[in-house]
Amino acid sequence: DVKVTQSSRYLVKRTGEKVFLECVQDMDHENMFWYRQDPGLGLRLIYFSYDVKMKEKGDIPEGYSVSREKKERFSLILESASTNQTSMYLCASRSAQHSNQPQHFGDGTRLSIL
Amino acid sequence: AQSVAQPEDQVNVAEGNPLTVKCTYSVSGNPYLFWYVQYPNRGLQFLLKYITGDNLVKGSYGFEAEFNKSQTSFHLKKPSALVSDSALYFCAVRDTGYSTLTFGKGTMLLVSP
Numbered sequence: 001d002v003k004v005t006q007s008s009r010y011l012v013k014r015t016g017e018k019v020f021l022e023c024v025q026d027m028d029h030e031n032m033f034w035y036r037q038d039p040g041l042g043l044r045l046i047y048f049s050y051d052v053k054m055k056e057k058g059d060i061p062e063g064y065s066v067s068r069e070k071k072e073r074f075s076l077i078l079e080s081a082s083t084n085q086t087s088m089y090l091c092a093s094r095s096a097q098h099s100n101q102p103q104h105f106g107d108g109t110r111l112s113i114l
Numbered sequence: 115a116q117s118v119a120q121p122e123d124q125v126n127v128a129e130g131n132p133l134t135v136k137c138t139y140s141v142s143g144n145p146y147l148f149w150y151v152q153y154p155n156r157g158l159q160f161l162l163k164y165i166t167g168d169n170l171v172k173g174s175y176g177f178e179a180e181f182n183k184s185q186t187s188f189h190l191k192k193p194s195a196l197v198s199d200s201a202l203y204f205c206a207v208r209d210t211g212y213s214t215l216t217f218g219k220g221t222m223l224l225v226s227p
Contacts, residue, residue: 042219100165105157
């Protein structure tokens with residue numbers, strides 16, 4: 001089974017801090033994704049990566065950046081955290097060769113910015 | 115552009131009764147459609163997908179969905195609901211030529227004993 005692991009389940013940070021959310025997958029998937037989930041808004045795509053060192057903006061990239069130095073790891077960075085970035089963050093991965101296959105999700109990181 | 119709508123924020127059903135969770139979509143080309151389920155404090159789990167072929171798709175945990183091209187719908191169904199089916203359900207669509215999914219806002223399913 002594909003396993004997508006997010007390093008923290010819960011995280012509390014302060015306004016203005018630089019925050020790193022880490023995601024690792026063990027199935028050699030090329031594609032990786034970062035979403036945020038908010039009540040009533042569903043999942044919204046922040047950034048995605050087709051492969052190592054490649055990244056594309058999603059629907060709501062403002063205030064975020066990403067890093068993909070190794071195939072298995074995709075990091076989401078909040079350069080200067082703000083309270084409106086309090087949310088549930090979900091990472092997902094998918095094989096590029098089988099793009100009609102579903103994305104596989106981690107269990108999420110619930111981030112609170114105080 | 116691709117979009118998906120889940121018109122119901124919440125669906126309530128009694129255990130043993132059939133359930134339906136609605137989803138409609140909008141695409142320019144051919145749709146690839148997915149249903150996911152999310153249990154509390156967990157990520158999304160894949161239930162089923164429609165890519166091509168038979169309009170009735172069967173998935174995990176006894177769920178099925180019917181693709182209806184004329185109505186641009188992909189409703190999730192189960193003949194007999196269980197209390198353990200209570201969760202948040204997401205429909206998602208990908209248009210041909212797109213590489214990313216667009217998710218609906220989610221529908222909370224509550225199954226009462």
